[in-house]
Structures are given as C-alpha cells and as structure tokens.
Amino acid sequence: MSENMPVQSNGGVADLEGRWRDIYTYLERPGPLANDGFEPGDQVKEFLHTLKILVIGAGGLGCELLKDLALMGFTDIHVIDMDTIDISNLNRQFLFRASDVGKPKAEVAANFVMKRVPGVKITPYFGKIQDKDEEYYNQFTIIICGLDSVEARRWINATVITMFDEEDPETFKPIIDGGTEGFKGQSRIILPRMSACYECSLDMQTKPTTYPMCTIANTPRLPEHCIEWASVLEWAKEFPDKKLDGDDPEHIKWLLDKASARAKEFNITGVTYTLTQGVVKNIIPAIASTNAIVAASCANEAFKIATNCATAMNNYMMYVGDQGVYTYTFELQKKEDCPVCGGKAIKVEINPAHTLEDLMDLLMDRKDIQLKKPSLRTGTKSLYMRAPRMLEEATRPNLGKQIRELMEDGEEVTVTDETLPISIQMTVRFTE
C-alpha cells in the first residue's frame, strides 16, 4: 500500500455492490464443513456485519488484524492500545507512516482502516486495558488479542473469564489470542470455562532469559552478562529509588557506559547501545510475515466463531517459520485446579449484621464444597487468613466484626483452603 494510492472517500456501502461476494459464498449455502447449528442466509450475514468485536493491541498483530477483520465483513470494530508510534514500528506496522510517529497507535490505525474500507466503523481507545471495566468488555461478542506481554494476557484472560456468569449467556466472550516472537507464532481460542484458559497453560510460557546472579557478579563471559550486571546490580546500587526505564535513552546510556567498562575489564566485546536496550527490554526482533500468518489465523477463527460456517480450531496452533514452514494444532487441556477457570463460583446470601464468623460457618456447612480451613480475601482486604501465624493473628479480630463493616453488597470474596486444590469465588449478597 503506497501513500500515493487513491483512497476512496467514505461513500457508504451502496457503491460497493458485491464487495462481500466471496465472504457470502460461505454464508449462503450449507457445506460439508459447516457446524451442526449453522443456518445459512441473511440472518448470519446480518450478525457478522453488526456484532461488536474488540481488538486488543494495535501493533504488529493489531494492524494485520484490523485490516483482515475490516475486509472480512466485520464492521463494528473497537481497538485498544496504550502505545504511541515509534519509528522502529514502521517496517511492519503498515497502517502507520513516518508522519505518524509519536501519535497513538489505536487512533491512527482506526482512521487509516476507516478511510480505506468504507462502511467500517473502528472505535479506538488510547490507554491501558486495565482502564476499562467489565461493562466495557461486556459489550463485545468476540475479543481478539495481539498482545506482547504475559502480564496483559493474564489480565484480560482473568477478567473475561471471571465476568462470565453461567446464568447470563450474553457474558460469554470467546477470546482469540495471537502471539509472535521472531519466526515463531501461535494462535489459540479460549472459551471461558469450556476450554483451557491462558492461566491453565501458564507453565508452558518460556520466561525471559536470565543469567545466574553469581555469573553476572563475578564471572561474566558474554556481553549480556555485563549489561545484566549494570542493570540488575549497579543500577540499584546507584539509584536505589529510581526505577529503570528501558525507553529512557539516558538510562540506557548510563547502563551502556557501565557495561562497556566492565566488558573491557573482562576482555569481552559486543556491548552496544542496541544490545543494551535489547537485553533490558528483552527485545526479540519482530518479523512481518509471522505477524501476517498469525493474524490471519486469528481473523479466520473469529469469522468461524461468529458465523458457525465451519468448526473452529480446537484449540491451539503453533507456527514455526525459522526452518521451513511448520504448524501443529492440538488441544490444550483445561486444568482442574486453575486459579482462574478451575475455581467454583458460588453465591451466598447473608444478613450484613451477622459476623464474618457466621459467614464462615455458612460456608463450612455447604455440602457441595468441602471446606476445612478456609482463608478469605476480597480484592483489597485480608478478611481472614488461616496462615501464616502473623496474618492469622492480624485478621482474627475480623471474625467478630459485622459483614457490613468488612465488605459491600455484591463483593467478590476469594476463598482458598489447603485441603482444596481449587479456589472459590464467592459473591456475597446482603439480605436486607
């Protein structure tokens, strides 16, 4: 896409008769691969064109996703991203131009696609996913993630899964998660409480490369050791109260000088500014084609889930592109004791004038959950912790307090018990 190409004005859908012809091929007739419940016809077309879909991340995967979805018939797309455009994004994040550097990714990407694909509405939000509450996420039918961190994925996974209320089908939001790292990529589908969630498979995440503390302190052999020495040990010594910011050129420069001096002392070569920033921010070069493949897979799955015109993937696809092209699809298993989706959700009604101890008795009496030594916390408060001893002593006075002093009506309480592999999310409703 060159900058000089004529861009169609937003002339409405009428002058684009037949634009969805190829898409409709899948939606107007039954097919051997279609799901049992698939009903071809106008209704499913209408559903595709009107449902709200959320794209999280407007970076390498996000740009591809927005383009793919807009061209596939999704016309009500929302996008959320907290970043602004950096010059190093331009090689692969093709919705951005040099003149966009410094502007919010979500807004620039939304405007570009809206200008290019008439009739598509993209609503950007420039900010963190954590800024938004359940009400925001509840408006979408499908959520697609093109994120770059484990932390953000865990957050959105936990948020979307815990907001699913089995009595309210509307709260069921499939998550499609794409991820790339160099020539490797993956896409997966998370169906809240039906299939493995992100937390179920947390153990399989590779963690950032770290080096033994003693190696970086005493026997450095690699330029990375020198940089880690500077960033882990020296920075904390020099600036005990300042947090290291990998995006601050002054911080990186300081590390570079320290690391270079150390490298010289140990006859190590290869400490550069780029490497320093790479080690500190744990950068792995992004490959445009990997993003394109993974995003295509995610968009494809979104289309299948939305229309039911074919069976969706079950449930994880890995792609390895550094030695030929290899993909493998398999089912990640749900973990019974997963802290996010393995737990049980229960509702308890209690008079707020009763005490926490009464609430505990009520819990212990329930036959469906065999509790022996429960510990209870809200999102911000330790109500009663059975152990360790000091926490038990600090929270014991709460047992005699009235429920209304400790929580609000509708408060979510997490219950754990050492005899129980899972945790329980309890919603406490007041009877008054």
Next chain:
Amino acid sequence: MLNIMSLKKKKAEGGGEGGPKKPKTTAAQIRLQKDLGELDKLPSTMTMSFPDPNDVFNFQLTIRPDEGFYKGGIFRFTFKVNTNYPHEPPKVLCTQKIYHPNIDLEGNVCLNILREDWKPVLNISAVMVGLQYLFLEPNADDPLNKEAAEVLRSNRRLFEQNVTRTMRGGSVEGVSYADVTR
C-alpha cells in the same frame, strides 16, 4: 459446538440479569493467597511478618538458623511479589549487611530458584526453604561475595571465625557488618 449467534438470541428473548460486579481479584492474588494459607506449619527457625496485613504482596521473613556457621544469627529478608506471580519469582532482599558467600553487601541473594531456575510450580515456601539452606550450607562455588567464598574454600576455620565476628557487628578486611544477634 458453540453457537455465539444463538447465545445472543437467547439473551434477546429475555433472561439474564446481574448488574455490574466489583473489581476482581487477580490470578496472582489468588495463587498467593493459596501459597500463604498453606504456611501454617513453619519450622521454628522461621517467622513471617506483614507490615500491612491487607497487602499480601509485601512481607518479611526472619530466619534463625539452629545449626551451622550462622547459628545464633537473626536474618531478615523482604519479599516483594508482583502481579505477574507465579510467572515471575518473588524479589527477595536481605535487609542487613552480612558476611555470606551467596549474599552480597547490598542484600542481593544468589539462589538459583530466585532467577534462572524459577518455575511457576515453585512457591513461597520453596523460596523460604532455599534461603534457610543457604545458611546451613553456604556455597563457595556460586559466590556473590567472592572474598567470603574464597575464605570458605581455603580455610573453613577462618571462615567460621569471620562469620562469628561479623554476626556481632564486627568487621572483616575493613568492611563492617550488621549486628544480627538481636
């Protein structure tokens, strides 16, 4: 197989209430609550304390070794757990300046499970046991305090004397250490 469209239709026909709920507990918090709730049988050599009982992400551990070079000392550590736990290990620092081959003068601890060998199946208890082990068996092969490690390797008698002296606030080679007997 799931049919999203029919889920939506069911909704349109009515049914399903449930207003907005309170903010949810994070996965890290749930896991940490579980880890901590299981620490009801701490060995007599360890005590934990929580400056703010509502904040389970920050706490302190005190170790009183009952044998080995460091018997008689009281060693204090701070634990900082972040919201990416257990994907990331807790950050542990020794708050005193002590003479130990695997702990530097700033309190950084060289324990494999705190860095390169951390796995999400490990927990707070594993880290606590690991720290205690460092006092029973200081390891001269993975030094953070090179001088102390060298003494331990070459002259255990001298190492023992150095430990005893520094634990009472004495100094070794011009470096003075914290009194850890109180």
